Amino acid sequence: MDIKKDILWRVYLCFLCIVVLCVFVLGRAIYIQRAEGKFWIGMGDSLHLKYQPILAERGSIYSEDGNMLSTSIPIFDVFVDFAADGLREKQGKRFKDNVDSLSICLANLFADKTSSEYKKLLQQAYKESDRYFILKKKMTFDQYLQLRNFPLVRLGRNKSGFIIESKDKRINPYVLLANRTIGLSRQDVTKNVGLELTYDSLLRGTTGQRLMRYAAGTYMPVEGAELDPVNGKDIVTTLDTYIQDVTENALMNMMVGNNSVHGTAIVMETATGKIKAIANLGKQPDGTYLEDLNYGIGKKTEPGSVFKLATLMSLMEDKYVDLNTIVNCEGGIKSFSGLRIKDSHLGTYETTVKEAFAASSNVAFAKLASQYYGAQPQKFLDHLHKMRLDTLTGVEIIASSGFPLIKKLTSKSWSGTTIPYMAHGYEELVTPLNMLTLYNAVANNGKMMRPYLVNEIRDYGVTIQKFEPQVLDAQICSPQTVAMLKEAMLEVVESVHGTAHAIKDSVYKIAGKTGTAVTALDNKGYNKGAKIYQASFIGYFPAEAPRYTIAVVIQNSRESKLVYGAAVSGAVFKQISDKLYTRYLTSPTFNAAISKDTLVNNAIGLKNDVNTIFSYMRIPMADQATNGTWRNVQLAQNTATLSTTAIPQSNTNIMPSVVGMGLKDAVYVLENKGLKIAFQGKGKVISQDVLAGSNFIKGQKITLFLN
Structure with a gap:
């Protein structure tokens, strides 16, 4: 009997301990669910959810005459997730079927490796199941447009593993022009200079955010949980x-x-x-x-x-x-x-x-x-x-x-x-x-x-x-x-x-x-x-x-x-x-010589060219000059009168007047003197922005205005 009681006592004690343990577990579960539920739900979400910033488009800087002095252009970084489920299903059939054609396309697009080198690189990364393989950085927008239509890539992110991240790159289209005044925009704002620093808060806008959930080995955006960025303002400077x-x-x-x-x-x-x-x-x-x-x-x-x-x-x-x-x-x-x-x-x-x-x-x-x-x-x-x-x-x-x-x-x-x-x-x-x-x-x-x-x-x-x-x-x-x-x-x-x-x-x-x-x-x-x-x-x-x-x-x-x-x-x-x-401060007009005949045309040209033109057109011509290769031409009443014009020799640094010349002759004269030419308009030269008779240096730029 003593043995039976001893056994029963031990059984009851074990049963009581199990009951107490169950009550404790049940009470703890109720406490966690009721009292700490929000905390642990938030902790769980934090392990699977994150906010990704969406950068605003930075504003541009313009000159007073409407030219863009500083702006942002998109550049793209390309990564590949070689562990993506869609890429590895059916023992990687999708990857193996497209790797050859993809390698050829990449070689033609970037021209930095051969197709065989690209194929070897992609196969090695696939073998190692690289989750964030860097394929190319700082890709241009034109390259991006071509890449997204390539084999495999066009199947989408989940099936191809291709991840394309867009960033903004700040450029100055005129390069050196007022570069220090306009300034440079950097990720570290304290290193900015010029107007980019002074007006940074206006130019950069307001950053947005996107909620991302971790699923199937990658972060995916949560639909509807997105705050759009506010793009930056544009600045118009006083610069010309x-x-x-x-x-x-x-x-x-x-x-x-x-x-x-x-x-x-x-x-x-x-x-x-x-x-x-x-x-x-x-x-x-x-x-x-x-x-x-x-x-x-x-x-x-x-x-x-x-x-x-x-x-x-x-x-x-x-x-x-x-x-x-x-x-x-x-x-x-x-x-x-x-x-x-x-x-x-x-x-x-x-x-x-x-x-x-x-x-x-x-x-x-x-x-x-x-x-x-x-x-x-x-x-x-x-x-x-x-x-x-x-x-x-x-x-x-x-x-x-x-x-x-x-x-x-x-x-x-x-x-x-x-x-x-x-x-x-x-x-x-x-x-x-x-x-x-x-x-x-x-x-x-x-x-x-x-x-x-x-x-x-x-x-x-x-x-x-x-x-x-x-x-x-x-x-x-x-x-x-x-x-x-x-x-x-x-x-x-x-x-x-x-x-x-x-x-x-x-x-x-x-x-x-x-x-x-x-x-x-x-x-x-x-x-x-x-x-x-x-x-x-x-x-x-x-x-x-x-x-x-x-x-x-x-x-x-x-x-x-x-x-x-x-x-x-x-x-x-x-x-x-x-x-x-x-x-x-001057009016760029060409004043023709006063004549009773309103149909008087004045021009300057090479002697041989003038002779050829008037001979072909059967226009009588009287050359009053005795030497020189250039002629002033006056055409009135179907008769051409030629006279001497003084064009400084090409070995002097005196700026000639090319007013009245056609663009071809003006370029010939000025380039022979080592000048760089820009022009606006059509027809004959009516004005030049470097005064005739002034000194110039070789390589100097001159702008011609034609009408």
């Missing part, structure tokens, strides 16, 4: 592609020919402050030039003699001097607190302020500033502040290194030489755009405009925000001072003693100021072997009714043959102004 092209070519020609280190050229519309062009070039280790830094906006330097405009404006506003005030230049050398200031032209003594400005006398301006502001320097600094030379210009591009630096009285480096040195462009750091804004204010009769680069923002072609010209100061100085400053700047070019007299033009007038600043080479000091020169010219044209204001600043090297402002930057200014004057 023709002016930008002209500006960059002029700057490049000078820098390459003169072996310069870096340079910038900025063209501003005088009345509005719009930046129509900005070129920035820096020499690379291999000797080429690229837009590696925005020197016009983000590079502050000692400006040199172009700063004398600010000094002269201050002196005139305080009524200390006028254009006829006499100043003694003391032979071109004078010491201030033990430091000597010297003029590039020695031997000048008493002269007027107007002549001193035209000849760019350092001594004259150092003396005047020291005389009137030496004891009251804050008064001079207050003038510079009103001219905004110690303030960012307000242009949209972010350039922290471009903040100007004007010394303050509390500066540790302030000394007895500070005022006389500041007066002629040293001991202060400003950007070319700072100085251009001041010069533009004078050209604009004292009204200082904020320089700006963006006209409007568009969303699907509809303008949603427009930027208007903004006045920074309605009158930076009195009208009397403006008139005198304009006269002084005109003297710089018009006077035979002016530093920029070499760029004087007989057709239109230029006003401005040259500058040649001595710069320490690699911070080695200003000794003779370690100094280089920064050449500047800032001015406007036409002087009587300014349309454009231009700043050109170029840092030369020790190997540069030309170093002075007029010879370097002034020449670039002149090349730009000539083309803009011809394109925008």
Whole structure:
């Protein structure tokens, strides 16, 4: 009996333990389902569901004349899932039936491997069941259109295993054109520059998302669980592609020919402050030039003699001097607190302020500033502040290194030489755009405009925000001072003693100021072997009714043959102004000689071609010329009269006039002189954007206008 009871006790105990365990399991299941159900359901989903971002299409950047400066194009990465069920079913029959034809198509499309090499590559990846085999990266849209119709690929993702991922690639269709100003868009936004950085939030739009569920060995989109992206806005800049092209070519020609280190050229519309062009070039280790830094906006330097405009404006506003005030230049050398200031032209003594400005006398301006502001320097600094030379210009591009630096009285480096040195462009750091804004204010009769680069923002072609010209100061100085400053700047070019007299033009007038600043080479000091020169010219044209204001600043090297402002930057200014004057400020009309007979035709052509044409047409011809290969032709009343025309020899660098020629003859003449030709229109040449009689360099571009 004791044994039976012992056995029963053990059975009951086991049964009780099983019951307790079942109750615990059941209670735990109910607790998990009721209390923790949402948590574990979410955990399960997180292992099988994920959100995939859908990138928005980045907005484009346009020039004011409608050309696309920066845009996004789709590129495609192609992967293959060789473990896809549809590809491996029936022992891989689908793959084996298509691999030969697919390999041939891939070889023809990409031309980087033979068909047999592609076949071997695909078979190896299939054998290894590679789930994410990289077939091709950065495939173009045209290649994508062809690929999706290839054998196997056209069967779809589940049956072929082909996975095509689309990405956007940012391109600049004009490559170098304003590249640093437009900027580059990168995945790391902090590495963007230019307008791409400033307007990144508008350009990039809003990223969407798609819910993906893991099933059958791959992630598939969940239908209906998708948030569409919002595409970025488009930006229309103030840049003009023709002016930008002209500006960059002029700057490049000078820098390459003169072996310069870096340079910038900025063209501003005088009345509005719009930046129509900005070129920035820096020499690379291999000797080429690229837009590696925005020197016009983000590079502050000692400006040199172009700063004398600010000094002269201050002196005139305080009524200390006028254009006829006499100043003694003391032979071109004078010491201030033990430091000597010297003029590039020695031997000048008493002269007027107007002549001193035209000849760019350092001594004259150092003396005047020291005389009137030496004891009251804050008064001079207050003038510079009103001219905004110690303030960012307000242009949209972010350039922290471009903040100007004007010394303050509390500066540790302030000394007895500070005022006389500041007066002629040293001991202060400003950007070319700072100085251009001041010069533009004078050209604009004292009204200082904020320089700006963006006209409007568009969303699907509809303008949603427009930027208007903004006045920074309605009158930076009195009208009397403006008139005198304009006269002084005109003297710089018009006077035979002016530093920029070499760029004087007989057709239109230029006003401005040259500058040649001595710069320490690699911070080695200003000794003779370690100094280089920064050449500047800032001015406007036409002087009587300014349309454009231009700043050109170029840092030369020790190997540069030309170093002075007029010879370097002034020449670039002149090349730009000539083309803009011809394109925008003259009427491209061809005036035929006045004759009683209204049916008079004038042309220029080769003598032999003219003889052949008129002989074939049986038109009487009278050749009044005795020599030469070119003829002026006048056809009236069914009679042709030929006379001599002067075409400069091909071995000279004087630009000929091809007005009146047909395109064939014009191209023949200009290409023989080593010029590159572009043309617009049809018929005879009625205008050319490089003035006849001016000098040119081989390889220079000229645009012909036909009508």
